Amino acid sequence: xxxxxxxxxxxxxxxxxxxxxxGYDAQExxxxxxxxxxxxxxxxxxxxxxxxxxxxxxxxxxxxxxxKRKLIEQGFGWAKTVGCMRQVMVRGLKKVDQLFVLNMAAxxxxxxxxxxxxxx
Numbered sequence: 001x002x003x004x005x006x007x008x009x010x011x012x013x014x015x016x017x018x019x020x021x022x023g024y025d026a027q028e029x030x031x032x033x034x035x036x037x038x039x040x041x042x043x044x045x046x047x048x049x050x051x052x053x054x055x056x057x058x059x060x061x062x063x064x065x066x067x068k069r070k071l072i073e074q075g076f077g078w079a080k081t082v083g084c085m086r087q088v089m090v091r092g093l094k095k096v097d098q099l100f101v102l103n104m105a106a107x108x109x110x111x112x113x114x115x116x117x118x119x120x
Contacts, residue, residue, distance in 0.1 A: 002037055019065055027051045040065035078110070079103040 015036045022044035043050035079085040083103035
């Protein structure tokens with residue numbers, strides 16, 4: 001996937017960032033990102049030291065990446081709690097896919113309502 005992202009970039013030699021959850025906070029994964037990839041992996045500091053270097057974790061880009069990650073996770077959390085995605089009542093991949101798309105469309109409508117209240 002890293003090679004696909006690099007090919008999609010305009011400049012193939014440009015440095016790209018890679019976002020991942022805290023399950024990827026391992027020394028082997030961080031070392032594998034040597035090919036001009038900055039790992040924006042969520043730090044796993046529960047009972048251990050994180051493998052993400054302090055120079056990356058203290059950067060402005062890393063902080064922005066973690067804020068955007070939270071925004072993405074909110075949609076999935078809403079679909080599990082408010083939508084009926086925690087335990088689906090349909091069978092089959094096609095029906096579950098349709099239910100997921102319907103939930104995300106509803107979530108977008110809810111977000112549009114709250115964004116309209118912030119911006120008149």
